[in-house]
Amino acid sequence: MTTVNVGASERSLKQKVEQALGVVAEDAKLSKSYMTVAFIALLIGGFLGLFQGLERAGLIQLPSWFTYYQVLTAHGILLVLVLTAFFTIGYFYAGLSQVLGGILPHVRRMAWIGFWLKIVGFVCAVIPIIMNDATVMFTFYPPMAASPLFYIGLALIVIGVWMCAFGAFINVATWRKQNPGKQIPIFAFFATGVFVLLFFGSIGVTIEVIMLIFWSAGILETINVMVSRTLFWSFGHTLVNIWYLTAVSAWYTIVPKIIGGRRFSDTLTRVVVILLVITNIPGGFHHQIVDPGMGEALKYMHVFMSLAIGFPSLMTAYAMFSVFERTGRLKGGKGLLGWFKKLPWGDVRFLAPFIAMAAFAPAGAGGIAQTTNQLNQVVHNTLWVVGHFHLTVGTSVVLTFFGISYWLIPHISKRVLTPQMNRIGIIQTIIWTVGMLFMSGAMHYVGLLGSPRRTSYTTYGDHAVALGWDPYMILLAIGGTLLIVGVIIQVYAVFNMMFFAPKGKTEFPIAETEEEPQGKKPALWADRWGLWIVLMLLVVSMGYVIPLVDMIVNAPPGSPPIRTW
Amino acid sequence: MTQAGYGLALLLFLAIPPIAHLFESIMIIHMHMQMPLLVISGFFIATFFQKRYPGFFEKWNEDGIPGILLFSIVFSYWMIPRTMDEALTVPAVEVFKFISLPFLCGVPLRDSWFKISLFVKKIVFATFTLLFFALGVLYIKAPVQLCNNYLLIDQLTLGWGFLTMAICFMIFIVYYVFTEKEAT
Numbered sequence: 139m140t141t142v143n144v145g146a147s148e149r150s151l152k153q154k155v156e157q158a159l160g161v162v163a164e165d166a167k168l169s170k171s172y173m174t175v176a177f178i179a180l181l182i183g184g185f186l187g188l189f190q191g192l193e194r195a196g197l198i199q200l201p202s203w204f205t206y207y208q209v210l211t212a213h214g215i216l217l218v219l220v221l222t223a224f225f226t227i228g229y230f231y232a233g234l235s236q237v238l239g240g241i242l243p244h245v246r247r248m249a250w251i252g253f254w255l256k257i258v259g260f261v262c263a264v265i266p267i268i269m270n271d272a273t274v275m276f277t278f279y280p281p282m283a284a285s286p287l288f289y290i291g292l293a294l295i296v297i298g299v300w301m302c303a304f305g306a307f308i309n310v311a312t313w314r315k316q317n318p319g320k321q322i323p324i325f326a327f328f329a330t331g332v333f334v335l336l337f338f339g340s341i342g343v344t345i346e347v348i349m350l351i352f353w354s355a356g357i358l359e360t361i362n363v364m365v366s367r368t369l370f371w372s373f374g375h376t377l378v379n380i381w382y383l384t385a386v387s388a389w390y391t392i393v394p395k396i397i398g399g400r401r402f403s404d405t406l407t408r409v410v411v412i413l414l415v416i417t418n419i420p421g422g423f424h425h426q427i428v429d430p431g432m433g434e435a436l437k438y439m440h441v442f443m444s445l446a447i448g449f450p451s452l453m454t455a456y457a458m459f460s461v462f463e464r465t466g467r468l469k470g471g472k473g474l475l476g477w478f479k480k481l482p483w484g485d486v487r488f489l490a491p492f493i494a495m496a497a498f499a500p501a502g503a504g505g506i507a508q509t510t511n512q513l514n515q516v517v518h519n520t521l522w523v524v525g526h527f528h529l530t531v532g533t534s535v536v537l538t539f540f541g542i543s544y545w546l547i548p549h550i551s552k553r554v555l556t557p558q559m560n561r562i563g564i565i566q567t568i569i570w571t572v573g574m575l576f577m578s579g580a581m582h583y584v585g586l587l588g589s590p591r592r593t594s595y596t597t598y599g600d601h602a603v604a605l606g607w608d609p610y611m612i613l614l615a616i617g618g619t620l621l622i623v624g625v626i627i628q629v630y631a632v633f634n635m636m637f638f639a640p641k642g643k644t645e646f647p648i649a650e651t652e653e654e655p656q657g658k659k660p661a662l663w664a665d666r667w668g669l670w671i672v673l674m675l676l677v678v679s680m681g682y683v684i685p686l687v688d689m690i691v692n693a694p695p696g697s698p699p700i701r702t703w
Numbered sequence: 704m705t706q707a708g709y710g711l712a713l714l715l716f717l718a719i720p721p722i723a724h725l726f727e728s729i730m731i732i733h734m735h736m737q738m739p740l741l742v743i744s745g746f747f748i749a750t751f752f753q754k755r756y757p758g759f760f761e762k763w764n765e766d767g768i769p770g771i772l773l774f775s776i777v778f779s780y781w782m783i784p785r786t787m788d789e790a791l792t793v794p795a796v797e798v799f800k801f802i803s804l805p806f807l808c809g810v811p812l813r814d815s816w817f818k819i820s821l822f823v824k825k826i827v828f829a830t831f832t833l834l835f836f837a838l839g840v841l842y843i844k845a846p847v848q849l850c851n852n853y854l855l856i857d858q859l860t861l862g863w864g865f866l867t868m869a870i871c872f873m874i875f876i877v878y879y880v881f882t883e884k885e886a887t
Contacts, residue, residue: 435728668878672871679867684731687860 161646165235166550168249170636172228173547175257176221177632183216184625191577191618195611196595206594207273207703212264214276218377218531219295220260225539226384227252227302230329232550234306236646237323238313245305252301259294262287273703275592277374278350280366283699286355293347296340303333314665321660324407325648328387330667331411332380338674339376339419342369353699360696364431364689368423372682375422379447381531383414385538388491389458392542395649396487399465402457404651408664410450410457416674417446420681424509428518431692432685437511443681444509451502458495464652486563487555487647490541493571497533504529504582519592522585528578537570540628545644547635554642555635562631570624577617584610710747714805717741727791730850730857731864738781738804745809752810760814767818770811771827777807782838784849784858791852832872839865 186209192198193206200206231249235241241249265287266272272284278292310326322330346369352358390410394401401407423440426432466477482488504526507513517523544563548555585591589607598604716722717740726737753760764770780786781804789796816824842862848855 435725438725439732666882668875668882672875672878675871675874676868679864679871680735683864683867684729684860687863688856691856691859 161232161550161552162235162240164246165231165241166552168241168246168253169228169232169235169546169550171253172224172231173543173550173632173636175253176224176228177543177629179216179220179224180625181629183213183221184622186213186216188618188622191615194595195615196597196608197615203270204268205270205273205703207275208267208270210592211273211275212267215260215263215267218276220256222377222381222384222531222535223256223295223299226332226380227299229384229539229542229546230306230332230387231302232546233325233646233648234309234329237325237648238309241305242309242312245309248301248305248308252298252305255298255301256295259291259296259298262291262294264291270703277370279370280350280353280361280363281697281700282702283350283354286351289347289351289354293344293351296344296347299336299340303337306330306333319662321404321662322665323648324401324404324651325387325391327408327665328383328391328411331415332383332387334415334667334671334674335376335380335383335418338671338678339373339380343373346370356699360698362689362693362696364429365686365693367426367429368682368685368689371422371425372419372678373422375425376419378527378531379414379418379421381535383411385491385494385535386410386414386454388538388542389454389495391648392545393458393488393491393649394461394465395647396485396545397462397465397482399461399468399649400652401649402461402652405661405664406453406457408661410453412664412670413450413453414447415670416677417443417450419674419678421447423681423685424514427509427511427514431689434511436684440681441509441511443677445506448502448506451498455495455499484560484564486560486567487541487544489564490544490567491538493567494534494537494541497529497537497574501526501529501534517585519590520585521581521589521591524591525578525581525583525585528574528581532578533571533574537567540567540570543628543632544635545647547632548639548642548644549646551636551639552641552643553635553639554644556639559631559635559639562627566624566627566631569620569627573617573620573624575617576613577621580610580613580617584614706747707749707751710744710749710751710805710809713740713747714744714801717744718801730787730853731861733787734782734861735864735868738800741801741804742778742809742812745805745807746813747809748805749810749813753814764811764814764818767815768823770815771819771823774808774812774815775827775830777803779834782834784842788850788852828872828876832869832876835865835869835872839863839869 189198189200190206190209190213193200193209200209227249231241263272266285267288269285272278272288274282274284274288278284278288306329310322310330313326314320314322321327346366349358349361349366353361390401390407420440420443423437424444427437427440462481463477466480469477469480471477471480481492504522508517508523508526540563544555544560547553584607587607587610588603589610595611596604717726717737723737727733760770781800786796790800791797819827839862842849842858842865844862845858849858
């Protein structure tokens with residue numbers, strides 16, 4: 139092996155010094171670049187979201203050269219693809235650098251190649267969106283056909299992500315080789331789980347996108363719409379859970395340290411990661427629950443697959459409150475709920491992820507409702523669904539990301555979080571929470587009243603039912619306005635902490651595990667990632683063989699590309 | 704004993720007529736879900752027999768070979784299309800399925816797996832991987848309906864199920880070979 143582990147004895151003095159100071163400069167630069175792109179995407183995507191919300195409420199009319207649906211497509215791509223992917227990779231690479239003693243030089247190169255591939259891919263995808271040649275929304279369902287450049291851009295983004303995933307695998311595998319008999323550090327364990335899902339989850343959508351490139355370029359005459367949608371959702375739902383698992387990694391490993399406690403059982407934490415990885419990919423079927431061409435027995439089986447993901451989430455809820463209670467009591471909290479008051483509510487690094495966790499209770503419950511065939515039919519094409527993912531992604535995940543930024547950005551920038559910035563963070567968190575309560579709450583409710591999603595403002599010829607949605611749309615617009623204030627504050631905070639905050643050392647706060655019984659051996663079996671991947675693939679094949687064979691063998695005539703706008 | 708209780712509960716659950724009917728209504732779920740679950744129920748129940756009749760297992764399954772042979776024969780028997788068909792049409796065969804898979808597959812598998820050598824384990828694993836490949840090709844390539852009770856499309860689905868499982872087994876073998884090499 140010619141590679142050098144910067145954690146090994148050969149590392150240079152400079153690197154040793156940087157290690158002692160808490161961060162390897164080259165790794166920090168990588169993470170900073172990823173974070174910069176992530177938060178610029180938040181800023182632009184946030185404004186696009188505001189425009190969309192205002193038009194949806196009937197308050198403004200977007201110009202004909204940049205329509206509601208173009209904005210909708212760009213908003214989706216920027217926030218659900220760029221913000222989340224760049225944040226996740228930047229965060230995990232910073233953590234891997236910390237816990238594995240630095241990123242290997244060739245892995246760092248891979249991450250940079252991945253970075254630029256994603257940027258080039260993103261530019262390729264954005265150009266046709268701006269030119270109104272890819273107004274297909276971020277789900278890009280065929281038969282709506284975008285310009286081939288749009289799909290090529292998406293393919294490049296996926297390849298960029300794969301570079302980073304394989305880089306992480308190499309780094310973790312090298313560490314294991316150099317540390318025989320030791321468990322993978324818990325943070326690296328989470329990172330491995332996330333990158334495994336990123337890679338395997340995106341194989342289906344890559345096949346779809348390659349087919350779409352040929353189809354939109356006219357080389358393939360028709361496309362099988364059902365197969366495309368199925369391949370998309372094998373990725374779509376997994377992606378949601380990748381963000382979720384990223385947030386969960388901070389809940390398990392970081393938050394306990396911030397509140398001055400210890401993290402929950404190491405073994406159970408690893409079991410949660412393994413379960414989330416194994417059960418995840420076929421869960422995407424509940425997005426297709428109203429699709430034709432799938433029998434009810436199959437949908438019933440898939441409800442089980444989807445609900446299986448709920449089980450580790452419930453384990454997480456228990457684990458988190460167990461940690462909070464234990465820490466609160468150690469700090470002198472008495473009585474049934476006295477420990478609750480002892481938690482550091484004035485610390486944004488805790489408050490933001492706590493609200494994120496609390497939001498996951500209604501968000502998860504909503505998700506379970508949507509998994510159920512009959513309930514899904516009530517809400518499927520309504521704004522309820524939009525409200526749901528603004529609660530899951532826009533609150534549970536994004537607020538955790540914001541909370542992370544208040545220590546991660548100072549850590550990689552060798553600066554500190556000042557009390558003033560902490561106060562700004564608290565205000566930002568409150569504004570975000572209130573904004574989301576208005577926006578997501580209104581979306582959920584008006585969805586139940588039948589207001590459709592993926593639709594610009596319309597009164598359906600002043601129909602009484604449609605007019606009845608209007609008051610909720612105003613609430614939605616108020617929420618959206620508060621959220622853009624939140625976005626501006628957050629982006630200001632990030633760049634302030636990156637470039638202008640006082641210099642100093644901020645640690646990467648990973649908590650120690652709770653005290654294990656004496657003589658308890660580390661759960662080395664949990665590190666057998668090859669086995670978990672095989673089990674995951676078995677579950678995937680169990681989930682996908684039946685519908686895919688049926689959709690391909692009994693395929694209806696395919697669809698030619700259609701431009702609906 | 705708790706484990707044996709769970710195993711028995713699983714067996715009884717699978718035997719409830721509407722559940723059995725649901726599982727048996729789709730060919731691949733019949734073979735790749737109901738049958739393995741029956742084996743798993745026996746795998747759990749095995750603890751009861753092992754504790755109750757240790758002498759029996761000691762005498763008849765000393766080195767685990769008879770048990771693993773019994774498992775392999777009975778499990779392979781249930782992969783033949785005709786046996787599945789008969790389970791649906793002949794009640795006695797259906798009863799035999801619910802007895803043979805837990806008690807002649809699951810129980811001996813549990814007792815044998817921890818007794819047989821690594822070499823035998825490898826042979827068993829490799830054999831089943833090859834068998835799954837072969838059956839996958841058989842079910843995909845067969846131009847005629849192999850089961851009266853299932854359509855050609857069900858058969859094709861089962862074939863792909865076998866193939867994907869065989870591919871998963873192959874990946875595990877490759878992973879195992881590499882990690883074993885690292886460990887030595």
